[in-house]
Amino acid sequence: MFTGIIQSKGSIKEIFSSSDGARLKINTNALDLSDTKVGDSIAVDGVCLTVTELTESSFTADVSNETLTCTTFSALKQGKNVNLERSLRVNQGVDGHLVSGHVDGIGAVNSIEKDGDSVRIKIEVQGDIIKYIAKKGSICINGVSLTVNSVENNFFDVNIVPHTLSATTLGDLSLQSNVNIEIDQIARYVERLLSQNEE
Missing domain, CATH: 2.40.30.20 (Elongation Factor Tu (Ef-tu); domain 3)
Known part of the structure; x- marks a missing residue:
């Protein structure tokens, strides 16, 4: 669950495409990943993705063919800027509105x-x-x-x-x-x- 309040602008560092979908490596810039772990959710341009790998300044996530079909991710290019938001924490206020990260x-x-x-x-x-x-x-x-x-x-x-x-x-x-x-x-x-x- 997210709030729609963007925490940082990141960028697409690498895209690995396969018949099963794609794997994205995303530079996070100012997004604080200090308490983020593998398995956590991060919204990328409004799409909820699961973190599979982490560094201090980037994370990797897999994208299914279904997500590629239903979102703008089918046209993603290396270097493109993207909006980033970590998932809502229990003690965090909701300044925007409740957002699921499931694109319609x-x-x-x-x-x-x-x-x-x-x-x-x-x-x-x-x-x-x-x-x-x-x-x-x-x-x-x-x-x-x-x-x-x-x-x-x-x-x-x-x-x-x-x-x-x-x-x-x-x-x-x-x-x-x-x-x-x-x-x-x-x-x-x-x-x-x-x-x-x-x-």
């Missing part, structure tokens, strides 16, 4: 516009993901907890404040960039409850 789909950046000191980004999603996204609700984009400004057709938009632009990789986005989308968990459970009532 991929969105594409449709427009980027200045909005005062912030940047407004419009994202297009495919399939039925849009029905789970609500105005003023929470959304997770590349691991970052954000508030939805508006929803229309298959588009939604969010405002990114200057701190978030500099502290995460969202400032690197350009038109047609693909992003990992995780919907608010509450929406999943509400739909499940409603569907059971209809049976």
Whole structure:
């Protein structure tokens, strides 16, 4: 479980591809790994990965073919910057919202516009993901907890404040960039409850 508050920007150091998926080695930069151990979870651009190897400044994780298919990881390149967050600790506050690290789909950046000191980004999603996204609700984009400004057709938009632009990789986005989308968990459970009532 995560909060969507990014703790560091890291980068992809190495990618080892195979028929079974891929193995990523990730430089962690400022992320504190002092109490991290093999088997712990770290969200990488919003994708929950399990640490398989550790150094003082990097970790390695395996990525399944399923994850490659359902996330932006199929297009990862060596040197790409990624958002990093260690899993939620029991005594840690939740400043964002509860995030599972299970990506629901991929969105594409449709427009980027200045909005005062912030940047407004419009994202297009495919399939039925849009029905789970609500105005003023929470959304997770590349691991970052954000508030939805508006929803229309298959588009939604969010405002990114200057701190978030500099502290995460969202400032690197350009038109047609693909992003990992995780919907608010509450929406999943509400739909499940409603569907059971209809049976």
